[in-house]
Amino acid sequence: MKSTIDLSVLNEPQRHAVEHLKGPTLVLAGAGSGKTRVLTHKIAYLVSRGIKPWRILAVTFTNRAAREMAGRVEKLLNIPVQSLWIGTFHSICVRILRREAERWGLSRNFTIYDRDDQLAIVKKALKEMGGQQDNLTPGHLLHIIGKAKSDFVSPDEFDSFLSGPNKRLITDIYLRYEKLLKAAVAFDFDDLLARPVDMFTKHPDTLKEWQKRFSHILVDEYQDTNHTQYLLMKMLSGGSGNVTVVGDDDQSIYSWRGANVRNILEFETDFTKAATFRLEQNYRSTGIILKAANAVVAHNENRFVKKLWTERSHGAPVKILECLDDRDEAARVVDSVEQEMKEHVYSPKDFIVLYRTNAQSRSFEDVLRRRGIKYMIVGGVRFYQRKEIKDILAYLKIIVNPDDTVSFTRAVSVPKRGIGAKTIEKLEKFASEKGISIVEAAARVEEVISSGAILKKLKKFSEILQSISEMRGKTGLDEIGHALVEKTRYKDYLIEEYPDTFEDRTNNVNELITAMGEFENITEEDDLSSFLGEISLMTDVDMWDEDEGCVTLMTLHSAKGLEFPSVYIAGVEKGLFPLPKSFDSDAELEEERRLFYVGMTRAEERLHISYAENRMRFGGFSSGGASMFVNELPDDGLEFEEINTTYKLSNTLKNQPVRRPMEFEDYSQEGPDYGDAPFEIGAFVRHPVFGRGRVAGYSGSGDKLTLTIHFGTQTKKIRAKFGKLVPA
DNA sequence: AGATACTCTGTTTTT
DNA sequence: CAGAGTATCT
Numbered sequence: 021m022k023s024t025i026d027l028s029v030l031n032e033p034q035r036h037a038v039e040h041l042k043g044p045t046l047v048l049a050g051a052g053s054g055k056t057r058v059l060t061h062k063i064a065y066l067v068s069r070g071i072k073p074w075r076i077l078a079v080t081f082t083n084r085a086a087r088e089m090a091g092r093v094e095k096l097l098n099i100p101v102q103s104l105w106i107g108t109f110h111s112i113c114v115r116i117l118r119r120e121a122e123r124w125g126l127s128r129n130f131t132i133y134d135r136d137d138q139l140a141i142v143k144k145a146l147k148e149m150g151g152q153q154d155n156l157t158p159g160h161l162l163h164i165i166g167k168a169k170s171d172f173v174s175p176d177e178f179d180s181f182l183s184g185p186n187k188r189l190i191t192d193i194y195l196r197y198e199k200l201l202k203a204a205v206a207f208d209f210d211d212l213l214a215r216p217v218d219m220f221t222k223h224p225d226t227l228k229e230w231q232k233r234f235s236h237i238l239v240d241e242y243q244d245t246n247h248t249q250y251l252l253m254k255m256l257s258g259g260s261g262n263v264t265v266v267g268d269d270d271q272s273i274y275s276w277r278g279a280n281v282r283n284i285l286e287f288e289t290d291f292t293k294a295a296t297f298r299l300e301q302n303y304r305s306t307g308i309i310l311k312a313a314n315a316v317v318a319h320n321e322n323r324f325v326k327k328l329w330t331e332r333s334h335g336a337p338v339k340i341l342e343c344l345d346d347r348d349e350a351a352r353v354v355d356s357v358e359q360e361m362k363e364h365v366y367s368p369k370d371f372i373v374l375y376r377t378n379a380q381s382r383s384f385e386d387v388l389r390r391r392g393i394k395y396m397i398v399g400g401v402r403f404y405q406r407k408e409i410k411d412i413l414a415y416l417k418i419i420v421n422p423d424d425t426v427s428f429t430r431a432v433s434v435p436k437r438g439i440g441a442k443t444i445e446k447l448e449k450f451a452s453e454k455g456i457s458i459v460e461a462a463a464r465v466e467e468v469i470s471s472g473a474i475l476k477k478l479k480k481f482s483e484i485l486q487s488i489s490e491m492r493g494k495t496g497l498d499e500i501g502h503a504l505v506e507k508t509r510y511k512d513y514l515i516e517e518y519p520d521t522f523e524d525r526t527n528n529v530n531e532l533i534t535a536m537g538e539f540e541n542i543t544e545e546d547d548l549s550s551f552l553g554e555i556s557l558m559t560d561v562d563m564w565d566e567d568e569g570c571v572t573l574m575t576l577h578s579a580k581g582l583e584f585p586s587v588y589i590a591g592v593e594k595g596l597f598p599l600p601k602s603f604d605s606d607a608e609l610e611e612e613r614r615l616f617y618v619g620m621t622r623a624e625e626r627l628h629i630s631y632a633e634n635r636m637r638f639g640g641f642s643s644g645g646a647s648m649f650v651n652e653l654p655d656d657g658l659e660f661e662e663i664n665t666t667y668k669l670s671n672t673l674k675n676q677p678v679r680r681p682m683e684f685e686d687y688s689q690e691g692p693d694y695g696d697a698p699f700e701i702g703a704f705v706r707h708p709v710f711g712r713g714r715v716a717g718y719s720g721s722g723d724k725l726t727l728t729i730h731f732g733t734q735t736k737k738i739r740a741k742f743g744k745l746v747p748a
Numbered sequence: 749a750g751a752t753a754c755t756c757t758g759t760t761t762t763t
Numbered sequence: 764c765a766g767a768g769t770a771t772c773t
């Protein structure tokens with residue numbers, strides 16, 4: 021399977037990074053500098069040099085990236101390469117765990133618990149430990165547990181890993197949590213990574229085999245790996261030492277999830293004789309966009325300083341949209357999208373709207389829908405997180421893993437069967453006494469419960485499970501799905517329970533069944549467990565189809581690794597981005613800034629940044645205004661489009677294309693205080709409350725300026741708090 | 749066991 | 764404001 025790979029399309033550092041086949045390799049790749057290109061070419065190059073595809077392990081950040089990478093490698097090689105090991109850390113670990121389960125004394129039919137499942141377990145543990153203590157919420161506990169697991173803190177070290185008065189209690193809950201997981205034959209997300217590391221430590225012989233298997237390891241987005249992932253990578257590459265990591269410390273945005281930037285910062289000292297390649301030429305963005313992004317991220321202290329450059333022309337200015345409130349923001353962003361579609365050759369799919377929090381999508385959704393523009397929201401309620409989907413999956417999960425109590429509890433209660441907490445508790449107790457699974461306990465219900473009605477209902481439930489179980493392995497997955505929905509009369513349940521939304525929900529169920537039918541099993545597992553394993557690791561970005569012809573909306577986090585001709589970053593405002601909480605520490609604030617940087621560098625041709633003066637949030641509104649990040653943008657190449665449109669016409673500012681937003685404070689009236697004005701006498705201004713006016717005079721100076729403004733017939737004194745006026 | 753009415757609480761980001 | 768959790772009723 022030899023073919024030659026054309027490396028002439030690469031620039032010099034890219035080519036050197038590709039050709040450097042032996043030993044640890046660090047590729048510091050700035051945004052848009054072609055890191056994916058380096059990775060795909062390196063893989064293809066390795067194969068062309070005779071390395072067997074199945075001896076190459078490539079780790080990506082999302083399943084989507086894995087899929088794309090595989091596609092690009094195939095294109096380069098012009099042959100299919102199914103045997104390549106490519107996927108996220110999580111999906112690769114699942115494959116390893118299933119293969120090694122028996123030798124490691126684990127079950128291969130484990131369930132993967134998502135956050136909701138984890139929450140159920142931790143609540144149970146908390147309850148058993150005497151209920152909730154002050155400030156020890158289930159979410160908080162999960163955070164601690166997750167942190168320990170992603171730092172690879174062992175159970176014995178856990179105690180010293182903690183500090184504070186609740187130390188003992190947290191440890192107890194943690195141990196109980198682990199027990200419950202074990203009893204349910206389930207792994208949480210962090211276990212998927214930690215277990216293999218743990219097992220490789222205890223079983224060096226199996227580790228040796230895997231080390232021998234992988235002659236080359238490549239890791240993408242290395243700046244967002246956590247300690248456990250680092251250990252795993254180091255272990256697996258221990259044999260050959262041929263490990264290539266690619267990343268950009270400026271794009272590290274997942275430390276809250278346990279990612280450790282130190283992994284990339286200390287790679288060179290950690291892997292001796294590491295070769296480092298820097299990719300600093302940006303091919304994605306226009307000069308202005310790149311300059312703006314560079315200027316913003318330069319405010320961070322803790323980083324490798326690099327100089328990203330481009331040969332591209334300057335391009336259009338970065339546009340700042342100042343808006344009244346979130347609805348106004350959505351309207352103006354969509355206005356701008358429509359205008360750009362008209363003026364340029366853009367189609368809906370060329371646009372992306374990015375925001376800090378999922379909740380912000382709503383106002384955009386409203387406007388887009390009203391104007392009949394096709395759009396797609398990525399993230400938010402993920403498909404496999406929807407209630408109706410999780411209901412169906414719960415049945416499938418207990419068929420694969422009858423010990424999965426969380427799924428059992430869910431399945432047995434939808435559709436409502438009149439089986440409640442008490443009954444489930446009894447079954448659980450019986451199961452643990454007899455050493456049988458909870459599903460089996462339900463089948464032997466007559467040994468547990470005497471009540472006729474409940475007995476009958478549980479029998480019926482067991483029969484459904486039984487009949488579906490029998491189909492396993494004999495028919496297509498979609499037929500199993502159909503039968504399940506049929507037998508549980510799930511659609512009737514939806515109609516009854518959700519009269520308003522049952523149509524959407526039914527569609528989702530149908531979509532799930534379709535997905536089951538289309539599922540292609542690439543592992544040697546049975547179809548059902550492999551399907552379940554894969555979809556638990558699926559995210560919305562993985563399913564997103566970029567060719568739909570829609571305007572896309574997603575969070576800044578989800579946008580990592582993507583690029584679009586025209587990008588809108590919404591809600592770059594005080595109190596929202598950076599989130600107030602991030603002022604706790606420089607590290608957090610810098611991460612917010614990197615997130616902004618990631619957003620900016622998604623843009624190829626046009627970048628827009630918007631913020632609102634007021635935003636609807638939990639009932640009331642809160643005031644915002646330009647974020648500190650807006651003020652970090654360089655003056656060159658910015659264009660403000662303000663609430664006060666008359667402003668632009670004002671002669672006094674004709675030669676000042678760049679202006680900071682200014683704040684107004686009106687002490688003479690109550691109500692929203694915002695607006696802006698030049699302080700020259702005679703200038704036109706518009707005040708949100710009083711409307712259009714003309715400056716008649718002013719007193720004071722600096723940021724304590726009082727303007728006298730004629731609003732038609734009435735004259736008002738308005739105190740204006742200016743930022744600074746920036747000369748052209 | 750489940751429905752209803754109420755309070756509380758919390759609001760990042762996600763493999 | 765919405766979703767979760769709790770108390771109280773049927």
